[in-house]
Amino acid sequence: xxxxxxKIFIIVGLGFDILGCIxxxxxxxxxxxxxxxxxxxTLGTCSILSGTFILRGYSATGMKAILAVIFLVMTSPxxxxxxxxxxxxxxxxxxxxxxxxxxxEEKSNEIS
Amino acid sequence: MRNKAxxxxxxxxxxxxxxxxxxxxxxPDLPSLLNWQSSFLSRCFFILMxxxxxxxxxxxxxxxxxxxxxxxxxLGILIVGFCAILSISTGRDWYLxxxxxxxxxxxxxxxxxxxxxEGKGFDE
Numbered sequence: 001x002x003x004x005x006x007k008i009f010i011i012v013g014l015g016f017d018i019l020g021c022i023x024x025x026x027x028x029x030x031x032x033x034x035x036x037x038x039x040x041x042t043l044g045t046c047s048i049l050s051g052t053f054i055l056r057g058y059s060a061t062g063m064k065a066i067l068a069v070i071f072l073v074m075t076s077p078x079x080x081x082x083x084x085x086x087x088x089x090x091x092x093x094x095x096x097x098x099x100x101x102x103x104x105e106e107k108s109n110e111i112s
Numbered sequence: 113m114r115n116k117a118x119x120x121x122x123x124x125x126x127x128x129x130x131x132x133x134x135x136x137x138x139x140p141d142l143p144s145l146l147n148w149q150s151s152f153l154s155r156c157f158f159i160l161m162x163x164x165x166x167x168x169x170x171x172x173x174x175x176x177x178x179x180x181x182x183x184x185x186x187l188g189i190l191i192v193g194f195c196a197i198l199s200i201s202t203g204r205d206w207y208l209x210x211x212x213x214x215x216x217x218x219x220x221x222x223x224x225x226x227x228x229x230e231g232k233g234f235d236e
Contacts, residue, residue: 007152010197014159017190021166024186025125030178033170037186045193052196052208061199064208068192071215079185079222086229087178 002054009051016044029095030087038080046072124169128162153201160194181225188218 020040027033049065049072056062085103094101167190170183192211199207 010156013193014156017163017193018159020186021163021190022125022128024170024183025166030176030182033179034182037182041186041189045189045196048193048196049211052200055200059205061205061208064205064212065196068196068208068212068215071212072189072192075215075219076189079219079226082223082226083178083181083185083229086226087176087181090176090178090229090231092176092178 002057006051006055009047009054013044013047013051016040016047020044029098030092031084031098032095034080034084038076042072042076128166131162153197156197157194160190160197163190177229181222181229184225185218185222188214188221192218 017040020037023036023040024033027036046069049069052065053062053069056065088103164187167183167187171180171187174180174183192215195207195211195214199205199211
């Protein structure tokens with residue numbers, strides 16, 4: 001039973017991975033691409049690692065998988081936030097369909 | 113000009129999806145998709161290879177430096193999942209050590225790229 005549940009977790013993770021990579025190719029802007037890849041790829045990889053844990057149980061492999069899940073959940077949003085902030089500061093414009101840019105307003109308020 | 117670039121982008125996506133769907137459907141007995149030893153892991157590797165190919169296309173064709181940094185971060189996270197599936201298929205647990213080390217390296221690399229994009233020094 002737990003083998004089938006683990007396989008289903010791995011299949012769901014691969015689906016999220018390929019959807020995130022299609023978003024990386026398809027969306028028009030740095031920030032949209034970052035949004036798609038961060039959510040989908042983090043959830044997909046964490047799902048693959050959870051499937052590994054369910055398949056292998058409380059062995060060395062399973063505990064290392066849980067450790068990797070905790071590490072990814074902790075660090076991936078931080079890296080995505082830093083990349084978005086860095087590319088905004090380096091002068092990448094938003095897509096022309098985007099309507100609001102709070103960070104730009106805040107920076108102009110600080111200057112004036 | 114923009115229309116032509118848009119059409120080329122759609123063509124790449126369409127080719128990738130067609131290759132993935134053919135790889136899944138062309139297997140002779142579809143109920144053995146959940147069969148463990150024979151072909152499930154090779155199909156997982158196939159789908160992850162398509163994801164790597166998409167990330168490499170974005171690294172090659174990204175208009176700005178931020179796109180390339182985002183694609184590098186995504187590639188690092190995908191390799192962690194690849195190491196997990198590899199540890200299942202071979203039954204050795206030290207592939208997950210490689211996965212944890214690669215996640216750490218990808219995180220530090222993404223932070224360094226972000227600081228580089230901001231245009232400031234590393235010792236701020």
